[in-house]
Amino acid sequence: MKKPRNQHFAALVIESLFFLTLLAAYANAEPALFGIGSKTLGGRFVWSDEVIYDDWRIQRHSTFGHYRLIDPNDRRHTFGTFENCLAELERAKQVEKLPPLPKEVVVMVHGLGASRQMMNGLADYLEEEGNYYVINFGYPSTVGDISEHAKSLTNVLRHLDGVEKIDFVAHSMGNIVIRMALADLASLPPSEQPEFTYNRFVMIAPPNHGASMADNFAESKIAQAFAGEPLQQLAPGKGWQSLEQRLATPSFEFGIIAGGHGDGEGYLAAIPGDDDGLLSVDTTQLAGASDFVLAKGIHQLLPQNDQVREYTVRFLQQGHFLPSGTKHPIAAVAGAAP
Incomplete structure (x- = not known):
């Protein structure tokens, strides 16, 4: 080829x-001005996950540094400081009866x-x-x-x-x-x-x-x-x-x-x-x-x-890839290849 x-x-x-x-x-x-309960895009490209629990996520904005809490449906529940979002997540665990990890x-x-x-x-x-x-x-x-x-x-x-x-x-x-x-x-x-x-x-x-x-x-x-x-x-x-x-x-x-x-x-x-x-x-x-x-x-x-x-x-x-169980370990690498 x-x-x-x-x-x-x-x-x-x-x-x-x-x-x-x-x-x-x-x-x-x-839209940052949309309030609590508004649908978000889930943080695909500018938000970083900081806490994940049963697909609830505390995320940090990569540019502005503030935090938000979104649920598994990507709806915003609160925003502001990390501590505020963590407290709201703890409340959600009780209200939503989220199971332990x-x-x-x-x-x-x-x-x-x-x-x-x-x-x-x-x-x-x-x-x-x-x-x-x-x-x-x-x-x-x-x-x-x-x-x-x-x-x-x-x-x-x-x-x-x-x-x-x-x-x-x-x-x-x-x-x-x-x-x-x-x-x-x-x-x-x-x-x-x-x-x-x-x-x-x-x-x-x-x-x-x-x-x-x-x-x-x-x-x-x-x-x-x-x-x-x-x-x-x-x-x-x-x-x-x-x-x-x-x-x-x-x-x-x-x-x-x-x-x-x-x-x-x-x-x-x-x-x-x-x-x-x-x-x-x-x-x-x-x-x-x-x-x-x-x-x-x-x-x-x-x-x-x-x-x-x-x-x-x-x-x-x-602990192996092939159905046969045969393994190909890497003991050493000759050098950095392109």
């Missing part, structure tokens, strides 16, 4: 980012330019096929830097009252957000450490050595405006080396699903070897992974890929 011309792919990337920016602008225009949950994190809605199908699959309780974390991926997103994720994790065990599933940059959050949590004093333990982590198309395509757009003002600071942070020639030093390698069991064409060439000529149209297979690898598998597909659509969904549930349940 011949790879598409680089300029065509670049045009597609720019067009997609432009569309996402328009959506973000629309989300940002959500289960002892084991799966925390799911989307990638750059997406929202938590991108992961809904995979979340539904985990709930239906694996009987898992999924917490689908949302954050404004193109606004602010990765450390801010990791901080929001740590806030969510620290408020999972009653949870004893956590699994993770992430796509693309969401894996980097989790790795930084793990490092942040590990740096806390023992008295502030969460009481839960980590179980397993499925990384879907993770840029574990940065993304060489980010280098191609790092100098573009248009791309920077659309993709935000993470574009610079993920670029190997820009901010990746600094960012990588702040990431944890999971100390618990994790597996990696890479996207590719399966022919050793991939979808994009600009990327050496097999690739998913954005990342090379090599750059997804991380030493210490207990299993590694290739799924045929392009980067953006991997969360919707049936094979990826099957691999994800099997790894969470059994």
